[in-house]
Amino acid sequence: xxxxxxxxxxxxxxxxxxxxxxxxxxxxxxxxxxxxxxxxxxxxxxxxxxxxxxxxxxxxxxxxxxxxxxxxxxxxxxxxxxxxxxxxxxxxxxxxxxxxxxxxxxxx
Numbered sequence: 001x002x003x004x005x006x007x008x009x010x011x012x013x014x015x016x017x018x019x020x021x022x023x024x025x026x027x028x029x030x031x032x033x034x035x036x037x038x039x040x041x042x043x044x045x046x047x048x049x050x051x052x053x054x055x056x057x058x059x060x061x062x063x064x065x066x067x068x069x070x071x072x073x074x075x076x077x078x079x080x081x082x083x084x085x086x087x088x089x090x091x092x093x094x095x096x097x098x099x100x101x102x103x104x105x106x107x108x
Contacts, residue, residue, distance in 0.1 A: 015038065015039055015040045016038075016039050016040070016062040016063075017039065017040045017041075017042060017057060017060050017061050017062060018035065018039045018040070018041055018042070018061065018062055018063045018064070018065060019042045019043075019044065019050065019053055019054065019057070019061050019063075019064045019065070020032070020035075020041055020042070020043050020044070020064075020065045021043075021044045021045075021046075021047075021049075021050040021064065021065065021066045021067060021070065021077065021080065022043070022045065022065075022067045022070075023045050023046065023067060023069075023070055023071050023072055023073070024067070027067070028043055028045075031065070039062070042057060042061075045072075046070065046072055046073040047070060047073040047074055047075040047079075047080050048073070048074075050064075050066075050080060051083075054084065064081075064084065066078075066080060066081055
């Protein structure tokens with residue numbers, strides 16, 4: 001996993017690159033562990049970092065995974081997705097994600 005402020009990565013081989021935009025460190029950890037064998041995962045924790053990574057790496061990205069809420073950002077994930085799509089440089093795959101909460105059922 002490479003974060004924006006770590007600078008350029010050494011050659012990562014032939015794995016496709018994906019951008020994961022998520023503000024929750026635990027979700028980032030789980031996603032990176034799930035994807036890192038098959039993909040080079042670039043991570044951004046807010047909309048500004050995502051845009052910076054897109055400017056630097058956009059041509060080499062296979063897909064973008066976005067948190068819908070993106071707390072602490074000016075744009076939420078849907079607004080960020082619309083902004084990225086509006087650039088129209090090329091077609092990318094997008095997945096918008098949101099947390100799933102399960103209410104526990106209490107027995108009466």
